[in-house]
Amino acid sequence: MFKPTPNPPEAETDHQTPPDSASPYENPHTKKFHEAAERALDYYLNTEGIKASSRSPSTMFIINPDFDAETLLVHACESLASANVMAGDLAGTLEGPSRNALLGIAQIIMLGELAVNRALDRLDPPA
Template identity: 60%
Template sequence: MNKLIPDPPVNTAPTSEAPEAEALLRDREAIKRALDYYLDPPDQYLEKPRSPSTMFMIAPNMDTESLLAQVCESLASASVMASDFAANLLGPQRNTALAIQQIIMLAELAVNRALDNVDPQAT
């Protein structure tokens, strides 16, 4: 990394300040290496693109209706679990759990509407 403004010249004449000048040069070199490392890292330190895990994968040939039905069932289960959990809480924690349950319920309603739009004969 090159600087736009150069450092002031270091006095190279042999004086009693020679050890200080050498220390200053070493410090400048260390600073330059640190800045180069953090501002312009080598390729080996660059992040590699994330590849998703295939441990849990939905079959690519699944139809939209089946996917929406599965989501609807999962949201219904999550809603019941959040409601049961809220029953065991008091005060602000209960209100938070009930708010989470309500968000899940709203998502379930949206998925049900999407499912109705996909297969209107089922209603």
């Protein structure tokens, strides 16, 4: 089969591509492009400015940083137990797929409560 153009096509003399071993900074246009790309990457990906900012957390819902791990786990266990009871009570008023979905959520809450209880047992084993 005859092709009207050579394979691969010959490059025009104006727009010849530089050889692979040439530096991208030899051409002033590519140097400017690379500098602009570096500035854009530094602007969007540079995390030094983020780390340097002094961001203080909101004090509306703050947990006392002096609490020990056991106290935090006890409160988490009580919160999960309360959520499990509320989900179970609400599931009793529903029927069909909504009830099944809420019972599944209650089971996930119960599994979280079991995990917290196990962590508490490891901190202070029962006598």
